[in-house]
Amino acid sequence: MTSFNNFYQNIATNRLSHWLNTLPAQLTQWREQHLHGEFAQWQKTLAALPKTSASSIDINTCVRAGVRNDINDGEYKRIENLLKKFKPWRKGPYHIHGLHIDTEWRSDFKWDRLTPHISDLSNRYVLDIGCGSGYHLWRMRGAGAKFVVGIDPTQLFLTQFQAIQHFIQDPQVNLLPLGVEQLPELKAFDSVFAMGVLYHRRSPIDFLYQLKAQLVPGGELVLETLVVDGDENTVLVPGERYAKMRNVWFLPSCDAMCAWLARCGFNNIRVVNTDITAIDEQRKTDWIDTESLQDFLDPNDANKTIEGYPAPKRAIFIANK
Helix, strand or coil: CCCHHHHHHHHHCCCCCHHHHCCCHHHHHHHCCCCCCCHHHHHHHHHCCCCCCCCEEECCCCCCCCCCCCCCHHHHHHHHHHHHHHHHCCEEEEEEEEECCCCCCHHHHHHHHHHCCCCCCCEEEEEEEECCCHHHHHHHCCCCCCEEEEEECHHHHHHHHHHHHHCCCCCEEEECCCHHHHHHCCCCCCCCCCEEEHCCCCCHHHHHHHHHHHHHEEEEEEEEEEECCCCCCEEEEECEEEECCCCCCCEEEHHHHHHHHHHHCCCCCCCCEEEEECCEEEECCCCCCCHHHHHHHCCCCCCCCCCCEEEEEEEEEEEEE
């Protein structure tokens, strides 16, 4: 069963040591709630992954562990069959001993859009909120981050992260099954990333304050979210669904988002990128078995969602505490 003891040992001697006042009790409770059921079965599948030795690791230009020649045909097929039990794979892609996990999202596209604009991550403590299976955690570490923590409450994403960690084995990269509302005011991270999360929060202003509470003074927030066109007073509040998603609450304009950040006390606020989500960035693959972006858009007008709202447009905001 999942153990977080190594994480506790790591933070006991770094600037996150005060987190030990609350974290072990939270994760003990979480573990007790997941002793049985689907997560327990996934853990058995994880345990069946073959132990391999990667001749090379690349988390700088991609997320790759090993090459095809590191393992035999039987091991390759076993890895493929076991990892496919963790579908759907949303964020990636990953390359494990020559096996291409072709995830629904090309998360490397987003990474390439934001990296020219963020601070150098060298030797920084980095937090990624709503990190999914952790693709960007690896890229942050590859960019020089000293210690990387991702939080996401989804059991499947934790399992997928553990599967990749099985092959990479980097104790400075971690994923915890927590929601942002479970974080104390850590005030310990040099960089906080929150990408694709804000529109899922019922109270975006509370969310921004939660992000701010994790940063050291002067720390950098990197926030990516869905936006709509308009002025600082424009905010779309969708009906029951937006692009077939049930839990979408607020889509601000870029000006409105900047105003929210300023209201929460952030400074040096800037919009560094806007981008219409393209079908080559989010699409069906053999690793998801579900619908994807093409199914969420109006078949007669790709500029609209199937509900008639503006098609997904994303913007990246950077600000400082």
